[in-house]
Amino acid sequence: MDETVRELAERLLSRGYEDLPEREQRVLRRIASRAAISRNVNESFHERLxxxxxxxxxxxxxxxxxxxxxxxxxxxxxxxxxxxxxxxxxxxxxxxxxxxxxxxxxxxxxxxxxxxxxxRQAAKDRLAAAHDYEVNLKAELEIMRLHEKLDALRQHELVEHFRTLEARIEAMADPRRQS
Incomplete structure (x- = not known):
């Protein structure tokens, strides 16, 4: 998993994992482990009062x-x-x-x-804003990963399409197959 997180940092954020702030590292770890990042900030805040x-x-x-x-x-x-x-x-x-x-x-x-x-309400609002940033960052990075997967799928389909076309052209050019 450690290597996956480092690769995600390089691929999605174009930065080294160690160069990222703690909350962005936390988001990448959650993405790599496919864990949810959402939580009820109000509950955790009120528990500490x-x-x-x-x-x-x-x-x-x-x-x-x-x-x-x-x-x-x-x-x-x-x-x-x-x-x-x-x-x-x-x-x-x-x-x-x-x-x-x-x-x-x-x-x-x-x-x-x-x-x-x-x-206290202002502190709670700052906590909620930080959590919202993490959720939004995770959503954005997941969308980027989906785009990569779609691009790879499209590229694979194009390669297969070109192979089919190449096979047809070769079949048409081969005189032994025409008779």
């Missing part, structure tokens, strides 16, 4: 949802309603200083969590 990363992703998903926005709006309206109209001695009277502090603290905690989640 820590508990903290999973929680951060859930917090970011919830913090960026309409459910959070509507729930937060209801809490603010409820806070204002209770402190402005229902309680005679409100713990947070108008202009609701404590209420203003709560969204600020929430934003201070939520922003880094969302950024961590976005950074």
């Amino acid at each position: 820590t508990m903290g990363q999973r929680i951060a992703d859930r917090v970011a998903a919830f913090g960026g949802s309409w459910t959070f926005i509507l729930l937060f709006a209801c809490v603010i309206l409820g806070w204002v309603g209770v402190n402005a109209w229902l309680l005679t001695v409100p713990p947070d009277p108008y202009p609701f200083v404590f209420l203003n502090l709560i969204p600020s603290m929430l934003a201070a905690v939520q922003a880094p969590v969302i950024m961590m989640s976005q950074n």
Whole structure:
């Protein structure tokens, strides 16, 4: 198999196997062994997440949802309603200083969590792009191999056709066969 991979590198990529990047070597090894290269990148990425990363992703998903926005709006309206109209001695009277502090603290905690989640999503996207490159490269190289096989088959058919024609011409030129 080792010699096949080296020959594939020379024939399909016009470069030595050792001169290729690791992922292209991996693709050639998969072609030589006729193994699939496709895999679910999401599963392998999610398997490596820590508990903290999973929680951060859930917090970011919830913090960026309409459910959070509507729930937060209801809490603010409820806070204002209770402190402005229902309680005679409100713990947070108008202009609701404590209420203003709560969204600020929430934003201070939520922003880094969302950024961590976005950074992980970007890393996942880079991983998916690298995998897509490998799949596309393998498909392209397999197509090149198919073209080589078709060209060889056509060449073989042409050779056979010429042999048939040559035999006919010789039969027509041989006077012993004409009588």
